[in-house]
Amino acid sequence: MIKKWQLILLGIMVLFILSACSDEDGGNEAEGSEGSDGDITLEYWQYAFDSKVNLMDELIKEFEEENPGITVEQTTFPYDQYNEQVAAQVPAGNGPDVINLFYGWVPSYVDSGYLQPLPQDTFSHEEIENEFFPLVEATKLDGEYWTIPTAVRTLALFYNKDLFEEAGLDPNAPPETWDELQDYAVKLTKAEDNGRIEQSGLAWEPSQQGHHWLRDGLTYQAGGKVLSDDRKEVVWGEGSAGLEAFKYWLSFPGELGTSEQGFYTDDVTAFMSEKAAMNIDGSFRIGTLQSDAPDLNYAVAPLPAKDEKSTNASFWTNGITSDVEGEKLEAASKFIKFLTSEGVMEKWLDATGELPAKEAVAMQDKYVNHEIYGPFIESLPFANAHFFIDETKERDIVIDAANKVLLEEADPEEAFNEMVDSTQELYDEYWSDK
Amino acid sequence: MKPGKLLPYIALIIGAVVMLFPFIWMLSTSLKAPMDIFNLNIIPESATLANYIEVLQESMFIRWFLNSVIIAVITTVSVIFFDTLVGYIIAKFTFFGRKFLFIVILSTLMVPVEMLIIPWYMMSSELGWTNTYWGILFPGLMTGFGVFLMKQFMEQIPEDLLNAARIDGMNEFSIFFKIAVPQVWPAISALGIFSFLSNWNAFLWPLIVTESSSLRTLPVGLSYFSSGEAESQWHLIMTGATISVIPLILVFILLQRHIIKGIVLTGMK
């Protein structure tokens, strides 16, 4: 008996010693690689998304060949834990030199001093404003550009051609107006006697793209807007456009009964499994549809509009962290400059389905007339990217407002006003520190 | 069989169906082609092993698997050894601060791991433990859970049994190993299962502390299949989850014999 235990004890000790040794080695190696030969090593972080990660590996090789003396190390983390991973490194003084962030997160990162403004000698404001789509201004804060994207994405209407035909609709004439969209959605919905939806005309998920559609799509289409130009006032409630958009948005799961939250777990799943005939989704979905649902017979159209055209745009964007300086800062600027070059933008579109952030690259004929990318690119000139102070909270406020109406039968106008007020509170809090 | 004897079987079978149903659903999803997983049939129309091949080929699955085994085994051995010892001492000895020590150890369980991650990371970074096996496993080496469990079971050992051994001239270490430990095998097995499982499934800390993909554990590796904004690859997640359950079931089958063995009063040979 005792011998067995002694053995185990011995085993533990050996393992402790082994692991202690192995980390010493690891530590030395890491230190050695940085300082030894005057090379600059840039640490680049982005979230784990296969096509982006693979493309980035190629791009890094290309960049390193063009710029001897600079090495770039790519590290990726799953989307869900990305912020957490960044946050854990800060108190320990570690982390990336160049970081890829969702644009909606940038204000909190800037606010806490995590990022530094892009150096103006490489990224002059004039150049950015001339070449890029104006929506990149969403990360212009305190008069500085803090980040710059390679690519942007817009929302458009995905529709299932087979289900259109089945319902007697022309698969080459997607809905173009608000009324048409409602009309089509009703025609494409199949419900059982007990009210259960069997097939949804329009997938409707406020927690996915739904809140973006409401904010940057419907509100602007009705002639309203969400934020004042100085980004301090939530003007969503001024005039009737905001409320009109909100009511229209809710009409699908509400009085029309064409949609249901959580229908086949989420909008993408419902659309892929042909349970939902239409969905409002982003260009980033094309790759997934190709790989996971290759037989799905679908097409894409610009968002149905009302008085004006508008759609939502969003982007992942590159910034430099605040303690990068000297030669390293130069290298980091060079790297971002490379990432936002025309050639990379074209490669990026081919590999990931995200649209070029520079107008001249995006508006080339080969892209505008592209069967799938066309409708997304066409929408770019009138796309809006809402300036988020806190993407999660603003999303939750919209979801809560919708649920109050749908689940607790609150008055839409009251729920809408409450939503506007809570959003305003967030902005007041943000600006009060300035 | 008499109806009275049949009744437990019927109850257990009904329960078993409820317990197994979601699991079988998961299993069947792992056998479906990506397009088919949205069909609600339990039996896949055309079962395929493509998902398994994809998981095994397109990721460092084997490596992650081995990492998980190494980490779960080391931590489990350590937890069993130390927690049994500490539980025994708290249950069977009186010394200054005993109750306080117990409360402190127990209360370490009452802080969510999410909040310990930042201090742990600061510490690991200072000591160069990040991105190492040691960094992944150090928080799991002992757990208040085990101390509590072993204390509960050790308390049931009759005091006279230990005293008799003392008078026999056995030293305290032998008493612990030869007399106390054999009395609580069922609890030790339960602790082993618990510890293996919780370290096998540990996610947040191993994710935070590792950077290189060769150090990832299984749950961390699998989490890369669900990439939030873009659609999660459910067919691969289900496949990975199914594969990672198998060793746990094996460990359980191996250890369950001990759980039911019960007390055998053969401590003194």
Next chain:
Amino acid sequence: MGEGYFPSPFFTIRGYIMEQLKSSQDYDREYDKKKEKVKQKAPFFYKLRKTHKYQKYFFIFISLLLPLIFYLGIRVMPTLFTFNMGFREWNLLATGERPFVGLDNFVALFQDEVFLKSLLNTFIYIVIGVAGQLLFGITVALLLHKINRFKGLFRVIYFIPYVTSIVAISWVFQWLFMGNGFINDVLINIGLPPQPFLGSPDQALYVIAAAMIWQSIGFQMVLFLAGLGNIPQMLYEAADIDGASPWQKFWNVTVPLLNPTIVFSAIIGMITFIQVSFTQVINMSSDGSGGPLDSTISVVVYIYQQAFQQYDMGMASAATVILFLFILGLTIFQMKVLTKKFDY
């Protein structure tokens, strides 16, 4: 309640237990040996005891050395660090200083409806979850104790949910409970109206709690099997001699002797729910963050959001302090109540 209803068989059995224990064969033999030795070595007896005492403290010291270092360094210090941060303002992404702000964070917490809601929800999760786990865990263990065939198979089946990945299985639960899911199909087939389940602020919490119970029955079963294995079979035989009914046997032999396991299960069930209530809620709630309308948010989800979405470590730490006190209070309460009840 056992005492009130069945006083006499209880005491008989109890007496018998003591007798049986004392006269157990092994024990007897050792007892005699011990007596003999004491008689033989009487002159050395004091010396023996003295060395024993030194040896004892040496043993305690050596054994506790590493664990003490571990618990202090890896658990207690980080916890105190977190508690300290509860009284400070700390933006996690900022590198500057962390000014002391007194009780500001706590005041803000108690003014936050969502936090209060999360506290209440956590309490409900614990009450339902722990009660459900214990009940089903004991039942399954007892049933398994009763049968002779297929024991091993059933044990494995009931254990499987406990080892299955929460993320994967949460997705399956979403499928089962969605509007067009399997559960609603069953409801319709037996003539009941379909339910919104996870989409409803009134039902979502219970669906998630049920999933938590489903997942933890297996481990409770293992614990109770270990506990049942600890009860000497002779006690039941003794009770049979006394003519006790199965119910009496349960209340007067099984429950009292299972008490340490019950205390443990109840407390550990509650404590582990802190962690479980995070993963399950994140993966099963309709918006992935405790919805709809915050009806399923738990304190840990709240803490997580504060820390890693708002980067407000001060608030998150303060909420951790409150959660800690809350759980500690419940634990002490449980220990008092549960240990007293069967403390004879």
